[in-house]
Amino acid sequence: MTGQSSTPSNAVLISWVSVNHRAAPLIPALKDINGKLGGRVQILYLCYRDVPGDEGQRERDSLKETVETLKRELKPHCPEIIKCPWKTSAAPTDHDEIRKFAENVLQDIRKEHPADMLVIHMSPGTPAMHAVWLTLGSTGFVPGPLKLIQTSDQRALGSGKPLVQVVDFRLDTVLRRYFQARPYVTQDADDGQVWNPSAVKSQALKEALETLRKWAPLRTPVLLLGERGTGKTTLANYLRAMSPFQKQQNEEWPSVVCGQFRTNPQLARSELFGHAKGAFTGANKKRIGLLEQADGDTIFFDEIADIDRDTQRLLIGAIEGRGFRPLGDAKLVRPNFRIVCATNRTVSELRKDCLDPDFYDRLAIFVLTVPPLRDCTEDIPLVWSKVLTQSTNTAALQPLGWERFSNHPHLLRQLMQHPLPGNFRDLQRVAFHLLAELNAGTTDDAAVERALHTLSDEIDAPLDEFTPRFPVKFDLLLGTFRRRWFSAAIEKAKGNVTEAARLLGIPRETLKHHISKE
Template sequence: MTESTVAQSKEKILIVDDDPSLLRLLGIRLNAANYHVESAQSAKEALGILKSFQPQLVISDLRMEGMDGMALFEKIRQQYPSLPVIIMTAHGTIPDAINATKQGVFSFLTKPFESQELLDIVQQAIRLQPLSSQGNADQESHLWRDKIISRSGVMETLLQQTFQVAKSDFSLLINSQSGTGKELLAQAIHQASERRTKPFTAINCAAIPEQLLESELFGHKKGAFTGADQHHIGLFEASDGGTLFLDEIGDMPMSFQVKLLRALQEKEIRPVGSTSSVKVDVRIISATHKNLQKAIKEQTFREDLYYRLNVVELVLPPLSERREDIPLLAQHFLSQTSGQTTKQVNGFSQTAMELLICAPWPGNIRQLQNVVEQSVALSTESLISESLVRSALREAPNQHPSFQEARDQFERDYLATVLKATAGNVSQAAKIAQRNRTEFYKLLNKHHLNPEAFREV
């Protein structure tokens, strides 16, 4: 890694103060803590630096000549609504600073302050607030994934893998819990593929009655059955040249699975009531929250169809495994929801955001969206409070996982813990778990855990 690469990976902070000596002191402290720092001696200068520097945090004095810290904050909020701002204030202006936090400023520092106090609050601001994971990247190269909001390392690894397989025509299976954004990932795959100019079509296999599923996917001829008063083109034919996303494939009836398998093998479909087949060129992406290998053993899912669909498997992590994305997602849903109301809700209090980050999220991203929407609906302040978030978490659907989901989560967490403790040594981990190696490997495969990821470099 080159020196310039290291510099680019640092989190960037812009400090603003009309006192050159304080600017210099702050710069020394923050540079020593491995932050990349730029300074400005006025709010006007700071606004000029913001666009090119793209900081993750702004620290500004409250009292400055010309435009003061609060006026600067208002300008920043208009242009960069998710960028956190810390206000520095003298002891006599603490009431003004407290009022500033009510208006959306992240926090304030009372001068003089200790170095550790500064570093603690800076770390909190950067940890709790949304950051741009592509600050210095070529934005155009990320257009295929622009709807996926993330700065998580585990998600970045998945997206890199996704981009590699998107260029091929392999059938893909997305395995994840409900509410994690499987369709968004499927759309991203389509956008990164050579098929992006052709249709992307999605269908939830669990939401279509069994008697209508064949007609929905393959189409039907006029008069094929009662109520078929006109010719209907199915989703396979409508998606010709493009991508067909089959969500909740694990809920597809066994009686239809053999027909789907035949269509995938022969690359043609026969509409209901027709005597001739239609050639189709469609890439299949399927998704499920179920354990399909278990379903195969229970004879509720065909093994031959499983291997036809699962040429490459992508495992989308639950929200609890990508907690660094929660501030980003919460702010995104806040912006969406605020656009549908006249309320001026600008953000979350620090304690409210901490509560969001630490919540269990059995309902994943869908549950987070529900909590944010409810909090905005009931908020009477510019910042969403901890009490509103706590109330919404209690009332949100899917707050409590099923027994099976809870057991799976425990198993996954336990296996990860023993692998981490043994640095990925399967023999030692199996001994701790009091399981033989074969059984332990089966558990690892069940939960998609790779021992190599836990080995010390």
């Protein structure tokens, strides 16, 4: 499947071929006289059943006639048409088989067009095909901008229906809640939605998500451990989306970046517990604390180890439901919330140096070690596309053709082979450097290499952090280190293999052998 978008205002139309009506339902949508699609349609993906025999021939004849009519009627503004064959023996009424095909199509198209508006045309096809489009389009299965449309036949037009209708149908699902909400204080590399839970492939991440599903119904604390940049904020957001501890229609939910309190414990108490007017110098009005704001919801503490011990002891009463008194206020407040905490510290560091023992015991009811990206290599292509798109928004820069690097084979291969000690932050760094190089007019190959060169091979985790990661792909880790040294030596030797081998202190034939295997 190919085809690229060029600007975020583009629309991509996705539809089944209509065996009975051919191009008729598509033409009004593609002309989009009233601008309901959110942008000019640049690409049309036409899905059709590719089955043997007369039935398949009828489908192919319909496809051929549809394409010919569109090119004739829409000339010179006919979009690029990409055919998506469903090679199957299943009936066009088999909901489950249609769903599997449609899920793959939508995931592939979103990967190709990470920032564009995807428009699903529901009119062509069988009722089962309509139902599948409606389900996938209304439940949050596809991240990013998406619309469902249908076109009216003559009977509908006669009753006053518009020619093109946007279908506003939304089901309340975990995925929809996950994609609609995020903690209101997030870091750039982890905006609370770096993973698409429905598209996860790696066993390590699948197990982490399944563990969170088991814990979601309980109003008990959850402690997320992991290296820096592993997506802990995203997992906290997913845990909340699955739980009953969330305020409906609350797009931003309470979160605390604990690092801001390191040098000012008084600020921590004011922010968390609130204060009365006049409670201290500068308290000109009453402040409702984050814990009280989180009543009926979840509250997320990022880097909980940065909270001072006195504040930790105050938090114990709030966690246990005994309540607290805002600064300068005699009234006892008892909010009902679920606390989720994250840190890149180890358990031994938390117990020994960072957390009050009683506070740790309250937090560590459920403890999950978030897997690093090097243990989730199958998921890197999808998250790279997400990070690259996010980085164009953060940097306010979209060099022409940047989307094609979402699926760049060499770039993805190198990212999947690298240990990525900074995890998502490493991906973000590569994305920013790539955008800078492309904007400066650097050639594609050079831009990719310079962006990859910003990665570090250093993994500075303490030894006791390695234990939870076993089993690992040790050959892959060693191979990554070896490749980086070989690349550096060859660059230093300006491509001279003999000189590179001398710099590495290995025989020339050994270096040539490893290069030939890459």
